[in-house]
Amino acid sequence: xxxxxxETTGIKRQLYTAxxxxxxxxxxxAEINDYPDTLTAELSTRYRCCExxxxxxxxxxxxxxxxxxxxxxxxxxxxxxMAKIALSRTPKPKQCGLEMMAVAxxxxxxxxxxxxxxxxxxIAHHCRVTCPKDAITIVNxxxxxxxxxxxxCGLCERSCPFRxxxxxxxxxxxxxxxxxxxxxGNNVARIDCEKCVGCAACxxxxxxGSVADYTSIVQVVSALKEGRSxxxxxxxxxxxxxxxxxxxxxxxxxxxxxxxxxHVHEVAQAARQVxxxxxxxxxHRMSEGxxxxxxSCCPSFVATVKTQFPQLExxxxxxxxxxAHQATQVKAANPAAITVFIGPCVAKKxxxxxxxxxxxxxxxxxxxxxxxxxxxxxxxxxxNGTLGExxxxxxxxxxxxxxxKAVKAALGEAEIATHLANGLDExxxxxTKAKKGELNANFVEGMACSGGCIGGHGTLxxxxxxxxxxxxxxxx
Amino acid sequence: MNKITLQFCxxxxxxxxxxxxxxxxxxxxxxxxxxQLHVSLTHxxxxxxxxxxxxxxxVVHSRVTPESLIAIIKNLAAGQVK
Ligand code: FES
Numbered sequence: 140x141x142x143x144x145x146e147t148t149g150i151k152r153q154l155y156t157a158x159x160x161x162x163x164x165x166x167x168x169a170e171i172n173d174y175p176d177t178l179t180a181e182l183s184t185r186y187r188c189c190e191x192x193x194x195x196x197x198x199x200x201x202x203x204x205x206x207x208x209x210x211x212x213x214x215x216x217x218x219x220x221m222a223k224i225a226l227s228r229t230p231k232p233k234q235c236g237l238e239m240m241a242v243a244x245x246x247x248x249x250x251x252x253x254x255x256x257x258x259x260x261x262i263a264h265h266c267r268v269t270c271p272k273d274a275i276t277i278v279n280x281x282x283x284x285x286x287x288x289x290x291x292c293g294l295c296e297r298s299c300p301f302r303x304x305x306x307x308x309x310x311x312x313x314x315x316x317x318x319x320x321x322x323x324g325n326n327v328a329r330i331d332c333e334k335c336v337g338c339a340a341c342x343x344x345x346x347x348g349s350v351a352d353y354t355s356i357v358q359v360v361s362a363l364k365e366g367r368s369x370x371x372x373x374x375x376x377x378x379x380x381x382x383x384x385x386x387x388x389x390x391x392x393x394x395x396x397x398x399x400x401x402h403v404h405e406v407a408q409a410a411r412q413v414x415x416x417x418x419x420x421x422x423h424r425m426s427e428g429x430x431x432x433x434x435s436c437c438p439s440f441v442a443t444v445k446t447q448f449p450q451l452e453x454x455x456x457x458x459x460x461x462x463a464h465q466a467t468q469v470k471a472a473n474p475a476a477i478t479v480f481i482g483p484c485v486a487k488k489x490x491x492x493x494x495x496x497x498x499x500x501x502x503x504x505x506x507x508x509x510x511x512x513x514x515x516x517x518x519x520x521x522x523n524g525t526l527g528e529x530x531x532x533x534x535x536x537x538x539x540x541x542x543x544k545a546v547k548a549a550l551g552e553a554e555i556a557t558h559l560a561n562g563l564d565e566x567x568x569x570x571t572k573a574k575k576g577e578l579n580a581n582f583v584e585g586m587a588c589s590g591g592c593i594g595g596h597g598t599l600x601x602x603x604x605x606x607x608x609x610x611x612x613x614x615x
Numbered sequence: 616m617n618k619i620t621l622q623f624c625x626x627x628x629x630x631x632x633x634x635x636x637x638x639x640x641x642x643x644x645x646x647x648x649x650x651q652l653h654v655s656l657t658h659x660x661x662x663x664x665x666x667x668x669x670x671x672x673x674v675v676h677s678r679v680t681p682e683s684l685i686a687i688i689k690n691l692a693a694g695q696v697k
Contacts, residue, residue, distance in 0.1 A: 145633055145681075152631055383634070385625035385658055394627075507631045516626045518658040600635045 147348030152508050153178065154197075154204050155356055159512035162360040168222040171201065175218070192242070199240045203351040206358060208233060222357070230358030230477070230499035232488035235332040237339060239311075239320075243349035246326040247309045251291040254282045257303035265298040314344030316563040317443065336442035338563060338587045339485035339596040352485045355499040359479055360509060363399030368475045372400040373465050373497075374526060375482030376407045377537035377592040380608035381503040381599045382510075382517050388612065389522030394515050395481075395506075402469075406480070407529030409465035410536040414545035416458040421546070421582050422553060429454070431573060432582050434542055436460045438490035439587030440566055448570045461536065462487060466496035481506050483595030486587065502597025525612075534613045538606065539591030543584045555581040562589035618653040619691050622670040626659040629666035633680075637667055640681040648692045 157174060161167040175197040179190060187193045201218055202209075205225035212221050254266075260280040267275040267282065274288035275295060282304070284295070296304045311328055312320045319334035320341065328349070330341070341350045362370050372395045382391060392403045413436070421432045435441055435456040444451050459467070466478045479499045480487060491497035501509075510517065532548055535541030539561045547557065558580035560569040566585050572578040588594040593602040593609065623629075623638055641649060660668040665677035671687055679687075 145636055149633065156631075382627060383625045383630040383656075385656055386627070386630075504631075507627065510627050511631050514663075516628065516659055516663070518626045518630075599630070601639070604635070 147346070148343075150178075150182070150348065151200070151204075151351070152504065152511075154200055155354065155505055155508035156512045158201070158204055158356050159360050159509045162226075162357050163364055163512060165364070167226065167357065168219045171218040171222045174201065196240070196243045199242055200348075200351060203238050203240065204354050204356065206230075206233070206353045206355055208238065208353070225357045226361055228358055230355040230362060230479075232355060232492045232500050233353050234489050234492040235330070235335065236337055236352050236485060236488040236492075237330055237335065237341070238351055238353065239328050239330045239341075240349050240351060241327050241329075243347055244327045244345075245347045245349070246328075248307055250284070250286060250289075251306060251308070252284060252289065252293065252296055252304055253307055254284060254304050257301050258282050258299075259301060259303070261301075263300075265300065266295040266304060269294045269298040310344045310346060311341045311350065314340040316340070316567065317447065334446060336439040336446065336563075336587065337486035337489045338439040340563075342485070342596055352488065354505050355479075355488075355501060356505055356509065359499050359501060360512075362477050366399060368477050369401040369473060370399060370477045370479060371402045371404065371469050373404050373406050373462060373469070373478060373480045375462070375480070375484070375537070375592060376405065376410060376529070376534045376541075377483045377595065377598065377605065377609070378481070378503065378526065379534075379537070379612045380605040381483075382507060383600075384608070385518035386520075387522050387524075388526040389524035390517045390520035392524075392526050393520045393522060394510055394517045397515055397520075398509055398513050400479070402476075403527055404465060404469070405525070405527035405529040405534070406461045406465050406482075407533035407536065408527070409468065409533075410461040410542075411530055411533035411545065413458055413461050413464055414532065414542065415549045417456050417542075417582075418546045418549035420456055420458055421555060422550070425555070425581060430581055431578070432456050433573075434582070434584045436536070436542060437586050437588075437592075438484070438486040439563070440560070440585030442486070442489075443563070443566055443585075443587070444570060447567075448574055451570060451573055454573075460490065461533075462490070462497060463494050466494065470496045483592050483598040484588075485596050502595075503599050504597050507599060531613045534609070537592045537609055539586045539589075539594075540584070541591065543582070546582060546584075557582045557584065559583075560585045561591070562594075563587050619651055619672055619688065620653045620655070620670075621688075622655050622657050622660070624658075624660045624666060624668045624670075625656040626663060626666075628663035629660070629668055632666040634667040637669065637679060637681060637684055640684055644685070644688065648688065651692055652688070 161170050175194040258281045272288045274285045317334050317336050319331045321331050395403050431454045433454045462480045477498045481501050488500045491500045532545040543557045560566040590602045593605045660675050662668050668677050669679050
């Protein structure tokens with residue numbers, strides 16, 4: 140997500156790179172206590188009220204980046220203490236993968252409707268007349284909303300001919316389709332993990348950078364450094380073009396080997412098998428009189444079904460996702476291997492937390508930071524080949540519609556009605572229809588991110604750019 | 616008229632520091648300016664710690680931001696007209 144919030148993204152990447160560097164040098168616990176000082180000195184602009192707040196926020200950012208939740212660390216733990224805890228952990232992601240850092244939240248105004256300077260204290264006073272709760276009075280020649288009466292119905296906003304009353308929504312709430320962001324008594328935003336589907340849309344949405352996802356950077360880098368067990372990279376199909384047009388797929392392979400991965404696989408390989416299995420499952424279900432099957436690849440889609448449409452849960456395909464499938468194969472061949480899924484997706488971290496065969500998940504952004512920390516420039520590595528084994532249909536999973544295409548190919552002659560739900564808004568519409576029995580489809584491909592995985596929040600380039608490169612790679 | 620040469624660094628360090636965003640900025644410029652540009656991509660401008668780097672008319676600029684890039688280009692383009 141380099142296209143928005145470049146400032147907060149920049150700081151995040153700087154932290155990730157520093158963590159990877161300190162871990163690789165074996166100096167994490169020794170140096171991390173001083174890091175907030177170093178960084179605040181380096182960043183010439185100050186974002187918070189004072190240096191102390193700035194450093195407090197950085198401390199929490201570092202904690203989250205080390206994969207630690209507040210309850211994982213004792214009160215008053217120093218960053219060095221946290222580093223030791225992080226290093227002693229096996230790399231396993233958390234189920235609720237996102238944290239709204241209370242210190243970083245700016246407690247944006249809670250009032251939903253605000254009277255602006257545009258108010259002319261007109262004669263008609265449509266706002267006052269329409270308000271069903273008599274919450275509007277005129278104070279100082281201007282409409283005034285009594286918060287104790289206001290029920291946030293929005294009638295006043297619509298009634299004002301000058302549009303002097305506006306609706307303000309917090310960016311995090313606005314971005315959250317499942318409405319999982321709530322406020323506590325002090326107006327601090329909080330994520331309701333029961334409702335959160337892990338899509339991570341709130342991360343780029345918050346201009347204060349208060350939402351962060353837990354990472355396994357420290358744990359993976361230390362496993363790569365130790366080299367005691369083989370560390371296997373399972374790379375998602377959407378990797379194409381993520382590290383720039385100068386970074387070829389085979390150069391990415393070399394770069395991953397260079398930082399210590401012992402094997403590199405394309406998850407596209409497993410994707411193909413997933414399509415075959417899912418096709419068989421659809422056929423089988425239809426023969427049993429169950430006309431609808433929902434795809435299981437996208438963890439946020441699956442979470443949306445489970446949390447908001449429990450009556451449809453039975454329709455979710457039981458075929459494991461390509462990530463799960465590939466990891467199981469690797470573990471079957473070598474149980475000692477550490478499997479690291481590398482992809483565009485933050486929600487995969489939550490999915491992996493429940494899968495015994497996936498040890499860690501890194502986003503492309505996180506791996507990119509590890510490359511920088513290790514001084515690796517993929518653009519200077521050579522090669523024209525592929526990243527690993529894979530075929531056209533499996534590689535196509537990266538894009539919305541790719542799964543459907545592969546499933547249809549696997550079905551051969553058998554005709555089924557398919558439906559693509561592209562992005563969380565469409566997912567909700569589709570599932571609402573399905574719930575009412577109004578959806579004419581035997582198979583729904585649900586993708587929480589618009590455009591599919593290449594639109595994921597852990598990507599590094601705009602999906603319009605990667606789409607073309609992906610098409611070319613699929614045909615190669 | 617000589618074209619203004621812009622060489623973006625496509626190395627990993629610069630990529631992670633926002634080179635794709637910089638390149639995207641070019642699309643915001645008016646046609647009369649973009650027509651004067653000759654844009655290319657290189658592997659590394661050997662200043663990886665201070666990226667994103669762009670070589671503009673032979674000079675390497677470091678820590679380039681979208682705003683500073685537009686300013687540099689507009690300046691050079693204005694100079695060309697005279
Ligand atoms: S990667 Fe850009 S200067 Fe080296």
